[in-house]
Amino acid sequence: MSDLQGSWLERELESHGVSRREFLQFCAAMTSVLALPDSLAAAVAQAVERTPKPILVWLEFQDCAGNTESFLRASRPTAAEIVLDTLSVDYHETIMAAAGHQAEAALTKTVAEKSGGYIAVVEGSIPTAAGGAYCTIGGRAAIDIAREVCGKAAATIAIGTCAAFGGLPAASPNPTGALGVADAVPGLKNLINLPACPANVENLTALVVYYLAFKRLPPLDAYHRPLFAYGKAIHDNCERRAHFDAGQYVEQWGDEGHRTGYCLYKMGCKGPVTYQNCPNVRWNGGTNWPIGCGHPCIGCAEPDFWDKMTPFYRHLPGIPGFGIGTTVDQVGVGAVIAVGAAFAGHGVISMIRRRSDIERMQRGPQPAGPAAGTPPDETGGAKGGRS
Amino acid sequence: MSHVVVDPVTRIEGHLRIEAEVDGGVVRDAWSSSTMFRGIELILQGRDPRDAWAFTQRICGVCTTVHAITSIRAVENAIGATPPPNARLLRNLIIASQCVQDHVVHFYHLHALDWVDIVSALSADPAKTSSLAESISDWPKSSTKYFAGVRDRVKGFVDRGQLGPFANAYWGHPAYKLPPEANLMAVAHYLEALEWQRDFIRMHAVLGGKNPHLQSFLVGGMATPIDPDQQASINVGTIAGLRELVASAKEFVTKVYIPDLLAVASFYKDWAGHGAGVGNYMVYGEYPEDDGRQPALYLPSGIIRAKNLATVERLDPAKITEYVTHSWYDYGGGDEKGLHPASGETKPNYTGPKPPYERLDTAKKYSWLKAPRYDGQPMEVGPLSRMLVAYASGHPRVKELVGAVLAKLNVGPAALFSTLGRVAARGIETQVLAEKMGDWLDALTTNMANHDLRIHDTSKWDPSSWPADCTGAGFHEAPRGALGHWVHIKDGAIANYQCIVPSTWNAGPRDGPGKRGPYEEALIGTPVADPEKPIEILRTIHSFDPCMACGVHVVDAGKRELARVRVL
Numbered sequence: 001m002s003d004l005q006g007s008w009l010e011r012e013l014e015s016h017g018v019s020r021r022e023f024l025q026f027c028a029a030m031t032s033v034l035a036l037p038d039s040l041a042a043a044v045a046q047a048v049e050r051t052p053k054p055i056l057v058w059l060e061f062q063d064c065a066g067n068t069e070s071f072l073r074a075s076r077p078t079a080a081e082i083v084l085d086t087l088s089v090d091y092h093e094t095i096m097a098a099a100g101h102q103a104e105a106a107l108t109k110t111v112a113e114k115s116g117g118y119i120a121v122v123e124g125s126i127p128t129a130a131g132g133a134y135c136t137i138g139g140r141a142a143i144d145i146a147r148e149v150c151g152k153a154a155a156t157i158a159i160g161t162c163a164a165f166g167g168l169p170a171a172s173p174n175p176t177g178a179l180g181v182a183d184a185v186p187g188l189k190n191l192i193n194l195p196a197c198p199a200n201v202e203n204l205t206a207l208v209v210y211y212l213a214f215k216r217l218p219p220l221d222a223y224h225r226p227l228f229a230y231g232k233a234i235h236d237n238c239e240r241r242a243h244f245d246a247g248q249y250v251e252q253w254g255d256e257g258h259r260t261g262y263c264l265y266k267m268g269c270k271g272p273v274t275y276q277n278c279p280n281v282r283w284n285g286g287t288n289w290p291i292g293c294g295h296p297c298i299g300c301a302e303p304d305f306w307d308k309m310t311p312f313y314r315h316l317p318g319i320p321g322f323g324i325g326t327t328v329d330q331v332g333v334g335a336v337i338a339v340g341a342a343f344a345g346h347g348v349i350s351m352i353r354r355r356s357d358i359e360r361m362q363r364g365p366q367p368a369g370p371a372a373g374t375p376p377d378e379t380g381g382a383k384g385g386r387s
Numbered sequence: 388m389s390h391v392v393v394d395p396v397t398r399i400e401g402h403l404r405i406e407a408e409v410d411g412g413v414v415r416d417a418w419s420s421s422t423m424f425r426g427i428e429l430i431l432q433g434r435d436p437r438d439a440w441a442f443t444q445r446i447c448g449v450c451t452t453v454h455a456i457t458s459i460r461a462v463e464n465a466i467g468a469t470p471p472p473n474a475r476l477l478r479n480l481i482i483a484s485q486c487v488q489d490h491v492v493h494f495y496h497l498h499a500l501d502w503v504d505i506v507s508a509l510s511a512d513p514a515k516t517s518s519l520a521e522s523i524s525d526w527p528k529s530s531t532k533y534f535a536g537v538r539d540r541v542k543g544f545v546d547r548g549q550l551g552p553f554a555n556a557y558w559g560h561p562a563y564k565l566p567p568e569a570n571l572m573a574v575a576h577y578l579e580a581l582e583w584q585r586d587f588i589r590m591h592a593v594l595g596g597k598n599p600h601l602q603s604f605l606v607g608g609m610a611t612p613i614d615p616d617q618q619a620s621i622n623v624g625t626i627a628g629l630r631e632l633v634a635s636a637k638e639f640v641t642k643v644y645i646p647d648l649l650a651v652a653s654f655y656k657d658w659a660g661h662g663a664g665v666g667n668y669m670v671y672g673e674y675p676e677d678d679g680r681q682p683a684l685y686l687p688s689g690i691i692r693a694k695n696l697a698t699v700e701r702l703d704p705a706k707i708t709e710y711v712t713h714s715w716y717d718y719g720g721g722d723e724k725g726l727h728p729a730s731g732e733t734k735p736n737y738t739g740p741k742p743p744y745e746r747l748d749t750a751k752k753y754s755w756l757k758a759p760r761y762d763g764q765p766m767e768v769g770p771l772s773r774m775l776v777a778y779a780s781g782h783p784r785v786k787e788l789v790g791a792v793l794a795k796l797n798v799g800p801a802a803l804f805s806t807l808g809r810v811a812a813r814g815i816e817t818q819v820l821a822e823k824m825g826d827w828l829d830a831l832t833t834n835m836a837n838h839d840l841r842i843h844d845t846s847k848w849d850p851s852s853w854p855a856d857c858t859g860a861g862f863h864e865a866p867r868g869a870l871g872h873w874v875h876i877k878d879g880a881i882a883n884y885q886c887i888v889p890s891t892w893n894a895g896p897r898d899g900p901g902k903r904g905p906y907e908e909a910l911i912g913t914p915v916a917d918p919e920k921p922i923e924i925l926r927t928i929h930s931f932d933p934c935m936a937c938g939v940h941v942v943d944a945g946k947r948e949l950a951r952v953r954v955l
Binding site: 053055060061062063064065066067068069070072073074075078079080083084085087088089090091092093094095096097098099100101102103104105106127130131132133134135136137138139140141144167168169171172173174175176178197198252253254258259260261283284285287288289290291292293294295298306310311312313 | 394400401425434435438441447449451492496540541547549551552553578584586594595598599600611613619739741744840843845920925
């Protein structure tokens with residue numbers, strides 16, 4: 001089988017005018033996004049070549065299609081390459097040609113015939129109030145579809161903050177009883193959260209390549225987020241960090257500091273308490289990112305950010321008397337400690353998790369197990385955003 | 388008589404269900420139902436109005452700018468903030484580029500497969516395809532070798548037997564009329580457009596940090612600094628990059644989208660006779676050209692009734708009402724009467740069948756959408772409405788392009804009131820906006836040269852500068868049509884928030900007197916060759932470009948004050 005797969009990939013590469021050298025460069029680039037040692041590039045290349053075209057079904061529930069749109073912005077590989085060459089996207093309402101019962105039949109067939117052998121992607125939260133009537137597809141409640149489709153998947157990717165943690169529909173007062181996948185369908189094996197509003201497609205692509213390469217899921221933090229994308233606070237990698245350390249802050253929109261690129265901390269930036277790789281990967285093929293264009297981070301990859309990070313323009317942490325006149329040391333240490341407490345010690349948890357995960361990574365790729373992937377997080381991550 | 392259910396309607400944003408009665412090969416009656424609800428307006432209650440744009444922006448990730456823009460306009464209107472000219476120019480660029488990108492994606496990725504048969508493309512002759520492509524455009528990617536490559540790529544894909552998103556479709560349906568070569572050309576451009584839209588929308592990353600969900604909006608202005616001498620600002624280099632993207636849009640639209648549209652339309656001229664719908668068109672207008680309280684608009688506002696292009700009425704938002712007679716909500720004073728948004732109330736009450744269900748009880752309530760009406764009449768909103776109002780108002784460029792398209796297809800203006808008319812109007816609007824964006828870049832450059840670097844009205848940033856109790860309205864022409872937000876701010880927090888959204892106008896159910904909504908009306912008389920494969924229904928519904936997540940928005944009036952919003 002692997003030879004057969006190797007030959008289709010070669011054909012594909014040739015038909016795209018991609019040389020073997022370029023393909024290996026792509027694999028090297030992917031290993032770098034994933035922060036793997038360079039020595040693993042060859043292993044990634046080999047694994048991608050020999051992997052059967054995996055099946056993916058993409059479900060949309062209480063969503064805005066923002067993650068779907070993000071997917072269409074993919075550049076390495078492109079959305080067309082993913083859909084035509086890399087994966088078999090058997091169900092995705094926004095792009096699929098079939099409609100109505102023919103569309104439903106495509107999903108039913110995949111779930112029945114490939115049970116345990118496909119990847120489910122979920123976009124949007126899942127409403128549980130009103131007997132499921134707040135979101136139905138083909139007359140079926142979203143929660144029933146999620147239970148069946150995710151329950152029989154080899155792995156489930158909850159893409160975007162709504163699917164990961166409930167997101168906007170679950171913001172107070174949560175009128176529809178909306179939940180993220182982890183809470184709506186408890187006990188799923190191999191659940192990965194890719195939060196952010198929307199998720200950055202570079203992280204989805206890297207995750208897919210990781211899975212193809214290693215036949216297992218990447219190490220995750222306490223919120224089931226891959227460490228390669230969510231292991232560090234935005235603040236730690238921010239291009240404006242030097243201005244923070246030097247006490248140079250934007251005070252008003254459009255002032256000289258704003259035009260010069262000073263730190264947005266006082267304008268409400270949530271970078272110190274948000275874990276994502278935006279500063280490194282950036283957006284839209286590396287073009288820019290929110291802080292790069294002059295607006296504070298709103299913390300969109302964190303659980304309950306619509307409630308915990310608002311008001312967006314109030315600076316961290318929300319305690320009176322903090323701000324102008326505070327020394328840099330107080331800002332740095334005080335803010336992070338206070339906010340760390342407010343966020344249930346997430347930073348500490350992810351630090352601890354990270355250490356053991358790094359050790360695991362250093363031991364190299366593990367042989368594929370029967371239920372590909374690492375077991376759900378033992379520190380309460382199985383409950384997703386509610387820890 | 389057969390009862391046709393299309394659920395899910397795919398290649399749209401969100402969750403839409405269509406039920407239709409088909410008799411003698413023709414749709415006799417139809418019902419449009421939205422099957423998802425989130426309650427975002429309720430979530431907004433009590434929050435900082437300066438945050439509202441980020442919340443409402445997430446109503447939709449496809450038209451990812453529209454609710455953000457409308458929200459900041461509504462809040463600015465309420466608190467009396469005056470964004471400086473640079474903010475207007477940046478917003479116009481963001482709004483127009485959204486519309487251009489969205490329309491291209493709609494044509495190729497959401498709508499094209501209703502007209503283009505991918506399987507037929509496999510039997511195309513690449514040399515003939517090349518001749519066809521070169522006869523309609525000087526777009527450089529048109530060689531025989533290029534089309535052979537595309538055909539082989541698709542063939543390789545089909546041969547592997549994993550059809551993915553192209554499985555189970557209506558390929559080979561007799562309603563597909565394009566010759567194999569036209570199909571192959573369209574498939575090639577489907578793939579090219581996928582790459583083009585991704586590259587073009589980097590414009591939003593430059594102006595908004597990222598796309599989807601740009602993050603540079605501010606009540607009172609924009610967060611994107613402008614300074615010719617700073618790396619961290621929009622500077623001369625940034626402008627040069629934007630110019631290149633605008634040029635790429637003009638080129639792609641002129642050389643690929645419009646020629647494809649005309650080529651496809653020429654095989655489907657019968658669709659100029661289907662899908663007319665309600666024949667009333669409503670436009671708020673868009674693209675302010677100055678900074679006054681009633682600015683001149685590049686695309687004009689107005690109402691056209693009963694397909695009468697001789698008269699464009701002035702739009703009066705006070706004439707808007709919403710019905711819940713067939714929607715899953717209750718009105719305290721009875722569900723038969725429409726209410727003005729100022730005294731609107733919304734209490735969700737699902738009375739439909741318990742899921743899983745086979746059929747909705749369409750005699751009763753059957754949708755999460757309300758039914759908005761203008762002066763008691765259903766109104767179509769969107770690109771067709773905008774182009775009709777601009778055409779009837781004498782907009783020179785729109786008149787010229789509409790005339791050119793009608794001449795090319797050899798049809799009269801009556802052909803515009805149709806499924807095909809919507810498709811054509813969307814293309815014309817894309818062309819008009821792709822041409823216009825350069826003017827706003829020029830104006831931005833001039834301001835920069837004059838050292839006008841203002842991007843924000845900081846005098847109204849602090850809530851202590853606001854009236855204790857104020858209301859405001861914001862209007863916008865989203866890609867899919869007229870969008871309005873209404874906000875009531877009390878003691879610096881949102882007391883009430885209301886949206887009336889394009890897809891609510893178009894996809895809403897019947898009203899109190901039983902008048903159908905625009906989708907429903909447009910389906911009447913649509914031919915359906917095979918009720919098992921209702922591709923014709925998809926053609927008309929997709930011509931509206933449904934965006935269902937936008938359409939459903941509601942608050943619980945039982946607990947919250949709703950009755951005090953004043954429509955400005």
